[in-house]
Amino acid sequence: MKGPFQREGDVSDGCVRSSEALDWALGLLPDAMRPDYERHLRECAICGAEVESYRALVEGMRLALPDRPCRDLVDRVREGVAVLRCQEERGRRRVVWASAVAAVLLAVAGIGGLMPHLRRGVKEGVETEGTVRRRAWQEAARWLCSVQQPDGGWYRPGEGAGEYREALTGLAILAALELKSEPGLDASGRRAAEWLANRVDEEGKIGSLHFPGQPYNQGIGGLALLRWCERHPDSPFREAALRAARRIAAVQTESGGWGYEDQPEEPNVSVTVWQLQALHQALALGGEEWMERALWKGLRWLRSTRNREGRYGYRRADDFPVGSDALTAMSLYCEMEVDAESLARSETRLSLDRVQEGLAASDREPSYYAAYFAIRSLRKAGHREFEKTLGHLESRLLARQETVGRERGSWPASDVYARVGGRVYATAMAAMAVYTP
Amino acid sequence: MHGLSLRAMVFGDKNRRDREQGSEDAADMARARAGDEAAFSAIVRRHQTALVNFFRRLGALPDAEDLAQETFLRIFRYRLRYRESARFSTFLYTVARHVWVDRLRKERRAETGRAFLTQRAEERREERRENRDARLEAIRRAVEDLPDYLRMTVELIVYQEFDYETVARILGIPLGTVKSRFHEAMQRLKRRLSGL
Structure with a gap:
């Protein structure tokens, strides 16, 4: 019922x-x-x-x-927020610049009809981190192309120390090789490689001047030329590049490191890391066996400068005339680059931790030089726990790129090495640091 | 015995907590708008577990945390558009729904949906192995087998404890549609589980 x-x-x-x-x-x-x-x-x-x-x-x-329960997301979100803030800051600066241009145009020409187009042009959409990076590379590439000299050299007359032109050109070639898909860079890179190849004399020496900075011209210029030839197998500069590498091996000190010409018995890490990378690149290009022996000897010397905490000294272990962060980052990256097995060594892990600690502890912006090597070594290690440090450092670097005016796309010559390297150095190092293939 | 609803019995003080949390969220969003990142971190801490579980129950087992992170970043990006007149949790889950829809669309567009679903099924099976209670296992399977549009409604009402009106705002559909979807979902579940 x-x-x-x-x-x-x-x-x-x-x-x-x-x-x-x-x-x-x-x-x-x-x-x-x-x-x-x-x-x-x-x-x-x-x-x-x-x-x-x-x-x-x-x-x-x-x-x-x-x-x-889930893992705490605060750190991950904070990193993302840092990137977003960079994007917003860039957007604001662009709006200010475009507004100023618009105001001038209106004042001078009285063309009110331009306003909607300008507004559309400067409207900042929602951007992904990938978009920000991509634009940073594009603008860096455009700026680098704009400052190349008519003869192919990659430096700016009157900026930095003129004696490092080969090294600067080498840095720009290395950047061009990484950002190669950006329009115009490959052609510029070729002209620069030709300019550099013409600077390699019969003995393999790069640059004609005898001065303390010559080992950088030799190491960085040689590395760039060798890498260019490896990536361009039909390049006519191969012989010049290998000649430069032979010169590097020939002037190696008894102890295994490399130093300044006026201090032949005082090898230092700063010069040595570039010579080692150049020799390593030469072997990939078909360099002779004796170059390989020089490479391993040099690597042994480099390792001898590392202390028990994993920090590399300038001339020997515990020798830190200007701090240890940059020295450790550049030496570690060099070691990881030339010896793949170093990644499995416990000492490498120690040094990676020192690099990360150095970045986290510093309240100042690291030099482009230090930032480049630190990012490269941490990225190469591929450990997940470094992601936070990497993201933070990369965001800070991206935020320093010029976004308006004549120097748009470049990085300001604001660190200790910029005194000799100028904006070409700053831009090449920073662009390579934030570049992810 | 029927004097109190389940919500009142189990979550009797939820409304009070909601009010308190709502005012904290509003204050923190105002501080975040002014550039205070610690305030935004407080919001993340308050909502992260619920949000990760929201995505996990919708089927994003391998990357529920990534989707939650994406949601918080979108919230940060839209912080200037947020009006305090709206409840923050409504705003949060509206954005989360968009993140989820984008995710599904992306998977489909990339034609990896099948692999994605297979992976999800595998992971669900893994979770099931851990669950030795046959009844709970059957309930879990029944919920997971609901179509997406019903499952989302069930998630927001049963697990996130939103009322119909809020769910209508989050999903951007009429109130009546929310009710009918929810009733349809629960009746389907009841029918399927009637033998237990």
Whole structure:
């Protein structure tokens, strides 16, 4: 026998108000309907059973798929926020610049109709981190192309120390090889490689001047020329590049390192890391066996400068005339680059930790030089726990890129090495640091 | 016995907590708008577990945390658009729904949906192995087998404890549609689990 609120064939086998049971059980029934339904519940066993069944079901659902603890996301989100802030800052600066241009145009020409186009042009959309990086590379590439000399050299007359032109050109070639897909860079790189190849004399020496900076011209210029030839197998500069590498091996000190020409018995890490990378590159290009012996000898010397904490000294272990962060980063990267097995060594892990600590502890912006080697070594190690440090450092570097004006795309010559390297050095190092293939 | 609803029994003080949390969220969002990153971190800490579980139950087992991170970053990006008149949790889950929809669309567009679903199924099976309770296992399977549009409604009402009106705002659909979807979902579940 069915009651007055029941009908045949209902899903709940009974009461026309049973559909309210679910809402009541979950507290979803509007307040106005609640008292009436509660009175009904006291009388209707069918709805009472419905309520109980929904309660049991919901409790079961919550038990079957419960909330589980998750890892703290705050650090990950904070890193993302840092990137977003960079994007916003760049967007704001662009708007200010474009507004200024627009104001001048309007004032001078009185062309009110331009305004909507300008507004559209400067509107900053939502950008991904990839978009920001991509634009940073594009603008760096454009700037680098714009400052190349007509003869192919990659330096700016009057900026930095003129004696390092081969090294600067080498840095720009290395950057061009990394950002090679950007328009114009490959052609510029070729002209620069030709300029550099013409600077390699019969003995393999790069640059004609005898001065303390020559080993950098030899190491960086040689590395760049060798790498260019490796990436361009038909390049006519191969012989010049290998000649430069032979010269590097020939002037190696007895101890295994490389130093300045006027201090032949005082090898130092700063010069040595470039010579080692150049020799390593030469072997990939078909260099002779004796170059390989020089490479391993040099690597042994480099390792001898590392102390037990994993820090590399300038001339020997615990020799830190200007701090240890940059020395450790550049030496570690060099070691990882020339000896793949070093990644498995416990000393390498120690040094990686020192690099990360150095970046985290510093309250100043690291030099482009230090930043480049630190990013490269941490990235090469590929450990997940370095991601936070990497993301933070890369964001800071991206934020320093010029976004308006004549120097747009470059990085300011603001660190200690920029005194001799200028903007070409700053831009090549920073662009390579933030570049991810 | 039926004097109190389940929500009132189990989550009796939820409304009070919601109000308190809502005012904290509003204050922290105002500080975040002014550049206070610690305030934004506080918001992340308050909502991260619920949000990760939201994505996990929708089926994003391998990358629920990534999707939660993406949601928080979008919230940060839209912080200037947020109006305090709206409840923060409504805003949060509206953005989360968009993140989820984008994710599904991306998977489909990349035609890796099948592999993605297979992976999800595998991971679900793995979780099931851990669950030795046959009844709970059956409930879990029944919930997971609901179509996406019903599952989302169930997630927001049963697990996130939103009312119909809020869910309607989050999903951008009429109130009546939310009700009918929820009832349909629960009846399907009841029917399927009736033998237990």
